[in-house]
Amino acid sequence: MMDGRSPMVCYSMGSINSLVEKITPLMENHPMTKNLLQDLKSLRDELMNRFAGGRATGEQVKVWMKQVREMVYNIEDWIDLKQDFSESDMEEIDEFRNEIQEARSRCQRYELLKRAPTSDAEIVYSTGPREVPGRRLFLEEKTVLVGMNHPKSELLDHLKDEQKELKVVSIHGRGGHCKTVLAKEIYGDIYVKGQFECKAFVSVGRNSSTRTTLIEILRQVKSLEVDALRSSSSNDEQINEIITELWGFLHTKRYFICIDDIRSTQDLEIIICALPDNDLGSRILTTTRMKDIAISLSRRPNDVVYEMIALNETDSKSLFCNCLYVQEEEWPDHFEESWKEILEVCGGLPLAIIVTAGFLGRTSAELSLQSEKLKKAIPSELDESYPESQPMRKILDISYADLPQPLKSCFLYLTAFSGNYDIKKDRLVRRWVAEGLIPERHGNSSWETGESYFDELISRRLIQPAFDGNDNQPIGCTVHGVVFDFLESMSSEENFITPGAELKSGLFPCERVRRVSLDCGDTLISNTLTPCDEEDDAILLKLSRVRSLAFSGDAGRIPNLSALKHLRVLDLEDTKGLENKGLESIGHLSLLRYLGFGGTDVTVLPEPIMALEQLTTLDLRRTRVRRLPVLCRDTKLVSLVADELAILPTQLRRMQNLEELSKVLLGGYGTLASELAGHANKLGPLRMLGIRFIHFHSHMATERQVVKRLLEELGKSNLQSLLLDNYPLPLLGLLLHYSLAQNLQKFELRIRGCLPQVPQEMASLIAITHLHINVEQVEEQAVHALGSLPNLVVLRLDLYTSPSMTVSSKDGFQCLKVLCFSSHYNGGKGIQFEAGAMPLLRRLQLELYAWVTRSKHDDFDFGIQHLPSLVQVHATINWRKSTLTSLEVDAAETKIREQVSRNTNNPVLELNRRSRNRRSW
Structure with missing residues (x-):
């Protein structure tokens, strides 16, 4: 149930709730605002609320609502920048009141209220994210395939035949047919069997540049880190360089390249130029929604065009049941009669079935309620605006309205x-909060509410979770291309976010830009934004009221920030060439709430930035900023994140609103020492704390005392998440003697140095959920000590001198979901799993060094087949040509493939090899 205040901004209500809250306290000192406030409340309560949450109410209502939202934005912009009010402001206020009255008149004149919802059936679900009983629920990391066996088998036959000439196999079909899923399954199958010398899987989509796609292919086929070109040559010259390099590398090799979601014939022609026909049996697999592109690829007699078809009723039900949270035996009686009608609307389209399953909820009661709601909604959607070819649009409209x-x-x-890349969860949630999209809920922080929204979108199958080896929870998400297209259409209708392509094209939108994302990473397109005369003035005019600007690419293309005085969100993540130029102007953005410098080359923050009164989030990760300005006023900062940040005691005292502080330096020149220890328990809102230990001298009594006091205070705190990074090995004994905060939901410990062995006392650290540890040897009792940690979900273990480590069912690890294991020992089998070991392990990362792979065949067996819940294996072989031949690496990869193939859960395998003989772009 949604409690507390309404969100400051929402799709249907614009920013009117925020505006009402801002004007209310002004009335005491500025009575002239009283009538304006009454008019706004009346507009909201009598008219806007009548349409909020309703289903399709007609184009006239949508246009009216958008006009009202723009009016409210303009009033809020004026209020936000007012330092004080005077009698002369009455003119402006009267003008605003006239606009409100005109909006009311238009609503009456066009009789729009007749189109407002009149019954509960027309009011969508509006209570808030649905509760998940007993546990947090996410989609599996591994996609379930239904009805794909035949097309997969047929396509594999085409790709694995003995033909020596290059063959192109093209899959085409409507969006939502799961072409990408099928292509990934085929790619993984061929990957596991190791039939090609080099391989690559790239997604083109709408936003990837040809240059970026070619660099990514080169990176994957060479198994190297390939940096972006930084030469002063033109974009075309750079592309030609990459094509030459790629063609030269591939022309002597049998390769397999998968190019997903091709939308442009021009992009396709350039990419194909880089892939030689070398008569070695190479293969190219493509996916596209466009039949003409698929046909254009079929240039040789043996090339194949494969058209996806809809699932039949049997496969549709099978996929539906696999994706539904409620087991078939728990279905309510009436649902047995409803599911056929529901699936008929999906038209055999896999994505439509998956999203529908997410819509129907997670309990039997929800299934009953949501299915009835869906059946009532379906007839209103089956009209001329939904051709039979668009079942996906029907389902997304219904899911969105709900x-x-x-x-x-x-x-x-x-x-x-x-739409092509992973979206990091923490970046997304922080921006939601800064934009005012997250309402207050009693007992929850804005972050917790935002996180629950993120989980809700995953559980509704509207976004897909993204995982890495550092956490058991999703660290981000991806958005299916069809869903992204739908969102862009909705966003465009409401002028919610302006696509950066509209500004770069020179075809400027007719409406004011409120939020925009500009990617100027490619020379060819970024020239459009080069500051120049009338064109630059036109862009700045359209951006003059922008509230949110995300920018990446060449810093020289950033619009004049000093002119964007209404900015609330400025995200410059991964902008290159920013350094410290132009940062002073950011200090004049008085309304700024979110400032993201992640991945930039910024080294110093000017003092005006820390004086911004509204700033709540400052992201300095992956930068060289190590200190804040010495002069620091009281701030509203809620989230301050960096890699290594030295904070003075006086600065810490001025950050009384902090909820997240990570990572702050402790020791050496970053000494907060007793000051941090004393404040860790006094900063009431603080829920996430990351500490990095540096230059600690464990033999010094004063420093040991500092750590002792810090651990004592942490034990009393209300922290929910704690990271101790680079924790000094000699001080491990101190940690073992303190039980940390019982409220901790996440305790991540990364120990500096290499332990001679795992102390059995480690089992007393029951709060640990994430552990990164380097150990010389692991004996049987040490394995059991680690396995007995009751809350451990992620373990990163680097092993140096032990020939092997064996894990059995009696060793525990009952909660472990992610294991990252690296063996540096010269010989031996590294790690071995016996039957019953790690029953919940889902993701396994193995890093092996050249000498490990020289083991005899019998020793090179990890027992991967004994891990019943495994869904993903990522194995990396580190080697040098001086110590290992390419053929020996090939043999090691073959052994790993064979072992993974014996796991009945059919986990996804990703293999990489790292060589020290590198060339970087």
């Missing part, structure tokens, strides 16, 4: 990011 109002805004906000 979202709570604030969640609609959060969902739409995904269009602020590129």
